Amino acid sequence: MAMTARQRAKVSLYVQAGIFVVAVAAVIIAVDWKTVGTSVFNFAKIGPMFPDIFLVGLKNTLIYTFLGFVVGLSGGLLLALMKLSSFPLYRWLATGYIEFFRGVPALLVFIAFGYGVPLAFGIQWDVNIIVMVSLGMVAAAYIAETLRAGLQAVPKGQMEAARSLGMPHWRAMVSIVIPQAFKIVLPPLTNEIILLTKDSSLIYVLGLTASQYELTKFGRDGISSLGAGLTPLLVAGAFYLVITIPLSLLARKFESRSARTKR
Numbered sequence: 001m002a003m004t005a006r007q008r009a010k011v012s013l014y015v016q017a018g019i020f021v022v023a024v025a026a027v028i029i030a031v032d033w034k035t036v037g038t039s040v041f042n043f044a045k046i047g048p049m050f051p052d053i054f055l056v057g058l059k060n061t062l063i064y065t066f067l068g069f070v071v072g073l074s075g076g077l078l079l080a081l082m083k084l085s086s087f088p089l090y091r092w093l094a095t096g097y098i099e100f101f102r103g104v105p106a107l108l109v110f111i112a113f114g115y116g117v118p119l120a121f122g123i124q125w126d127v128n129i130i131v132m133v134s135l136g137m138v139a140a141a142y143i144a145e146t147l148r149a150g151l152q153a154v155p156k157g158q159m160e161a162a163r164s165l166g167m168p169h170w171r172a173m174v175s176i177v178i179p180q181a182f183k184i185v186l187p188p189l190t191n192e193i194i195l196l197t198k199d200s201s202l203i204y205v206l207g208l209t210a211s212q213y214e215l216t217k218f219g220r221d222g223i224s225s226l227g228a229g230l231t232p233l234l235v236a237g238a239f240y241l242v243i244t245i246p247l248s249l250l251a252r253k254f255e256s257r258s259a260r261t262k263r
Helices: 005-030 033-039 052-083 088-103 106-121 127-153 156-164 169-184 186-206 215-225 231-262
Strands: none
Touching: 052 088, 052 127, 052 186, 052 215, 052 231, 088 127, 106 127, 106 186, 127 169, 127 186, 156 169, 169 186, 186 215, 186 231, 215 231
């Protein structure tokens, strides 16, 4: 007797669940739990990481992320407007910038602005400026595409209505179109902050002083100085989750609100 579509779906679900359980069991059996316990979950030796990882590492990570996002958002908006411009040169410049910084690893951008630019121009930058510029320029390339999509999603009638009321083009953009575009792109912008939080760890290539450490640097130094295996990195990762999980929840809330608005 042939199975119905519902029965086939039920059997398929059982088979997939069985494969998943077997795969998890195989991993659990294969792991050397004794070594993992001493090298990854050795929390008895991480005391010296506190409270500096919280007061310095977490604080600096938040500061670096904020600085990068402010520059990225400002640059991204400018690039988005340039890309939507009727003037071809603006569109070409914006497209070239976006394609370049989306195609180059962020680590290379940090090295370029941390070592290359000071060498070329004979200047010494504060680490906050290097992070702000490096993270901001990379973020601007991604945020620009997000904002461009948001600007294009605003109905053209909004601009036409504003112009019919006598508003100049720039004022209609600032007062009517751009605020609506930001409401549309809030979820992806929140995700961009999460990416920036993680990218801020790349600052380790610049040779930081203790007061400039961010979370990953605390984790890396802890591996060599505390004799606690990889546990310091696990602790640093937990602090990243303290930042990123609330942001992920916020992004989902924005997405849900946006979906309800469209209904």
